[in-house]
Amino acid sequence: MGTINILFSGVGGQGIILASKILTQCAFVSGYMVKESELHGMAQRGGSVTSHVRFGEEAYSPLIQKGKADFLIALEELEGLRYADYLKPDGYVILNQKRVMPSALNTALTPYPEDVKSQLEATGFHVDAVNAFEIANNLGNPKLDNIIIMGMLSRYLPFTIATWEMVIKESVPAKTIELNLSAFKVGRELIKGKA
Amino acid sequence: MVSVYFQIFLQSPLEDSEDYKNDHNLFLKGPVSQTFPSKLGIMINRIIKNGLKGYPQVNENQMNKEIILSGDDAIGRGAIEAGISLATSYPGTPATEILTYIARNFSGDAEWSVNEKIAFETAIGASYAGKRAICSMKHVGLNVASDPLMTIAYLGIKGGLVLAVADDPGAYSSQNEQDSRFYAKFAKIPCLEPSDSQEAKDMTIMAFDLSEKTGLPVMLRTVTRISHAYSPVEIGEVREQNPLVLKKDPANMIAVPSNVLRCHRNLNEKQEGLRQWGEDSGLNKTLKNGQKKGIIACGIGYVYAREYGPEYAILKISYYPFADKLIEEFVKGLEEVWVLEEGEPFVEEIARRYSSRVKGKISGEIIAIGELGPDVITQSIPEMGKSRKRDKPSKPLPPRPPSMCPGCPHSKLYDALKLVAPAFTAGDIGCYTLGVNPPYQIVDTCLCMGAGISKAAGIAKQGVKRVAAVIGDSTFLHSGIPALINAVYNKANILVLILDNSAIAMTGNQPTPLTGINAKGEEGGKISLEGLCKSCGVNSVEVTDPYDVEKTEAILREKLDAEGVNVVISRRPCVFVTRRLAKMRRKSITHIRPEKKAQ
Numbered sequence: 001m002g003t004i005n006i007l008f009s010g011v012g013g014q015g016i017i018l019a020s021k022i023l024t025q026c027a028f029v030s031g032y033m034v035k036e037s038e039l040h041g042m043a044q045r046g047g048s049v050t051s052h053v054r055f056g057e058e059a060y061s062p063l064i065q066k067g068k069a070d071f072l073i074a075l076e077e078l079e080g081l082r083y084a085d086y087l088k089p090d091g092y093v094i095l096n097q098k099r100v101m102p103s104a105l106n107t108a109l110t111p112y113p114e115d116v117k118s119q120l121e122a123t124g125f126h127v128d129a130v131n132a133f134e135i136a137n138n139l140g141n142p143k144l145d146n147i148i149i150m151g152m153l154s155r156y157l158p159f160t161i162a163t164w165e166m167v168i169k170e171s172v173p174a175k176t177i178e179l180n181l182s183a184f185k186v187g188r189e190l191i192k193g194k195a
Numbered sequence: 196m197v198s199v200y201f202q203i204f205l206q207s208p209l210e211d212s213e214d215y216k217n218d219h220n221l222f223l224k225g226p227v228s229q230t231f232p233s234k235l236g237i238m239i240n241r242i243i244k245n246g247l248k249g250y251p252q253v254n255e256n257q258m259n260k261e262i263i264l265s266g267d268d269a270i271g272r273g274a275i276e277a278g279i280s281l282a283t284s285y286p287g288t289p290a291t292e293i294l295t296y297i298a299r300n301f302s303g304d305a306e307w308s309v310n311e312k313i314a315f316e317t318a319i320g321a322s323y324a325g326k327r328a329i330c331s332m333k334h335v336g337l338n339v340a341s342d343p344l345m346t347i348a349y350l351g352i353k354g355g356l357v358l359a360v361a362d363d364p365g366a367y368s369s370q371n372e373q374d375s376r377f378y379a380k381f382a383k384i385p386c387l388e389p390s391d392s393q394e395a396k397d398m399t400i401m402a403f404d405l406s407e408k409t410g411l412p413v414m415l416r417t418v419t420r421i422s423h424a425y426s427p428v429e430i431g432e433v434r435e436q437n438p439l440v441l442k443k444d445p446a447n448m449i450a451v452p453s454n455v456l457r458c459h460r461n462l463n464e465k466q467e468g469l470r471q472w473g474e475d476s477g478l479n480k481t482l483k484n485g486q487k488k489g490i491i492a493c494g495i496g497y498v499y500a501r502e503y504g505p506e507y508a509i510l511k512i513s514y515y516p517f518a519d520k521l522i523e524e525f526v527k528g529l530e531e532v533w534v535l536e537e538g539e540p541f542v543e544e545i546a547r548r549y550s551s552r553v554k555g556k557i558s559g560e561i562i563a564i565g566e567l568g569p570d571v572i573t574q575s576i577p578e579m580g581k582s583r584k585r586d587k588p589s590k591p592l593p594p595r596p597p598s599m600c601p602g603c604p605h606s607k608l609y610d611a612l613k614l615v616a617p618a619f620t621a622g623d624i625g626c627y628t629l630g631v632n633p634p635y636q637i638v639d640t641c642l643c644m645g646a647g648i649s650k651a652a653g654i655a656k657q658g659v660k661r662v663a664a665v666i667g668d669s670t671f672l673h674s675g676i677p678a679l680i681n682a683v684y685n686k687a688n689i690l691v692l693i694l695d696n697s698a699i700a701m702t703g704n705q706p707t708p709l710t711g712i713n714a715k716g717e718e719g720g721k722i723s724l725e726g727l728c729k730s731c732g733v734n735s736v737e738v739t740d741p742y743d744v745e746k747t748e749a750i751l752r753e754k755l756d757a758e759g760v761n762v763v764i765s766r767r768p769c770v771f772v773t774r775r776l777a778k779m780r781r782k783s784i785t786h787i788r789p790e791k792k793a794q
Contacts, residue, residue: 021425028261031788033426035391048595065569066569
């Protein structure tokens with residue numbers, strides 16, 4: 001197996017760092033070399049946030065090269081489109097169909113993009129689109145959307161469900177473990193039969 | 196709505212500093228639920244009462260096993276394993292988490308100092324007591340600490356002293372991209388530069404040994420992608436701390452003219468030994484097997500070289516200073532030599548003396564600004580860029596610049612300040628620097644920590660009226676106080692706005708001396724901002740709640756036109772401070788690896 005490159009993108013506060021840490025720990029306890037890279041500070045205040053995760057038998061660079069990502073996990077539509085050039089030609093996108101309007105949006109000059117899913121598909125990417133926010137809301141907490149997405153991603157990755165569940169349990173506040181585990185299962189069901 | 200503690204401050208008489216001190220004590224010592232409007236007081240008391248103990252990231256089960264750590268965590272872990280007795284720092288991205296890690300995982304002293312100079316000097320004190328100490332800071336913090344650095348290199352240290360400096364190539368969260376290796380060269384001290392978390396830990400430990408062997412402080416240089424990149428690190432045993440030995444040694448502890456030249460000679464005489472140590476350590480190594488092309492890879496450049504240039508010979512540089520012959524021998528016979536280094540062409544300059552085929556930032560093949568990453572490398576080096584990046588979607592996308600959080604007290608203050616419209620507003624370093632962006636665009640200049648007040652005074656001295664300076668509470672304590680005194684002494688006419696949000700918010704809501712809680716979550720001394728300003732001799736000190744825009748506007752309007760130096764403290768805690776303080780107590784994810792998968 002070569003190196004798997006997974007890029008997370010979204011807006012500060014969406015749980016990108018937690019999601020990428022869960023993935024990193026899963027890869028780690030499963031025995032792979034893993035590197036994760038993220039930004040803190042000024043770069044993240046309400047701005048666009050990414051986290052790079054690379055794992056495999058070897059992984060040297062903590063950053064993914066453009067055009068080499070196997071997966072793009074977009075927790076927000078605009079941020080999905082913004083980092084689509086990181087994906088390899090036949091890459092996978094898990095797209096959370098959620099829009100967070102930039103604070104100073106100039107709609108005349110640069111309107112919020114329409115049809116993000118079809119734009120990505122037109123480029124040749126495989127897109128799994130989901131309104132995780134709505135599903136999370138129905139589960140009782142809209143903040144679970146990142147874990148639903150991780151459930152979807154889990155279908156494509158070589159880690160056991162036990163590993164995912166162990167890592168999730170230790171990564172989320174104790175009171176929300178059950179909720180997070182059920183969100184993970186719901187996400188996993190969304191991709192059933194596809195992979 | 197006007198909060199309870201806001202009322203306390205407005206009703207407090209501003210007469211003498213003792214009064215302010217008493218009032219300020221109310222801030223934390225009274226029944227918290229009454230004097231503090233938010234959950235902040237409850238959280239601070241909970242932390243002080245229960246401490247951070249019980250939430251270590253490393254325990255006995257993890258000994259000799261791997262866990263995932265960031266580069267910053269790994270440096271912190273390395274310092275603990277090396278047997279430090281003290282860690283000091285001032286928060287600054289990307290170095291902040293070194294001290295955060297140590298504070299949570301080390302039973303001894305770890306402190307947020309008021310600025311980097313003080314942090315380094317405090318660490319020197321611990322070294323003088325024979326103990327090992329680490330001082331960490333971001334690259335521009337070293338500008339502040341450069342004064343003690345230049346001379347302690349002359350005098351030499353006692354217990355091991357490591358200076359961990361995190362550079363920010365690409366300036367993701369900084370005012371410049373300066374390369375700290377120049378400081379190591381400038382001060383004539385050794386510098387180690389890791390390429391991942393494991394090396395960060397190992398080199399921290401080596402740096403302490405080297406420090407004690409040579410009697411010099413040793414720099415450990417990282418960059419954002421080391422400090423904030425996570426990879427497996429093997430946890431090792433913790434060395435015993437050095438015994439307390441505080442011996443007077445005037446010849447090597449007193450930097451007066453009669454000692455300087457001898458100390459300078461000592462420092463010069465150590466240089467050959469430093470190069471030799473580097474050679475013996477094997478930190479700089481050549482991986483060459485008949486290749487025609489090569490890469491000189493410094494620090495993180497090494498992982499990029501391994502990733503993108505497997506068919507190139509590699510000279511891995513992790514240690515400075517090195518003897519030139521290392522480079523001379525490597526470049527011999529190579530048709531092409533690339534230099535991958537973050538920051539300035541520090542090594543490239545040396546390499547160019549020994550080969551005309553060196554390619555990098557001086558020769559122009561690699562862009563000389565910004566961060567060196569996979570994309571810069573693969574676009575600069577044709578053979579490494581076999582898979583070109585895909586084109587971006589044709590339509591330009593709306594940008595999403597960082598912005599102030601919803602409910603941010605700074606944004607409310609800026610609403611009021613915009614109404615008052617100063618002729619010029621000199622800003623400073625912190626979340627409130629975001630006031631340069633729309634919709635505020637009220638901050639007209641930003642240079643370095645503490646510069647706002649002095650620049651405002653300089654402008655006002657040219658006859659400009661209605662000049663304001665905006666500075667955060669922690670930045671004010673860091674380096675604003677001398678500027679305030681200077682403005683008073685030299686009779687400037689400026690309005691100084693201190694934005695007191697009870698935290699160092701930008702770097703993750705570290706506590707400040709105003710909140711009365713220290714880096715380890717223990718009760719610390721408390722400083723009264725009002726008393727401090729008043730004792731600097733300013734004309735007036737007013738406190739306002741920025742959420743009360745009308746009242747704030749009235750105060751600003753009055754004080755902007757007033758003569759002399761007038762201070763307005765805009766006080767309301769950061770909306771995230773309670774949550775972030777709660778995080779100090781949160782357990783972190785630390786799985787150990789059962790066993791590495793067969794390769």
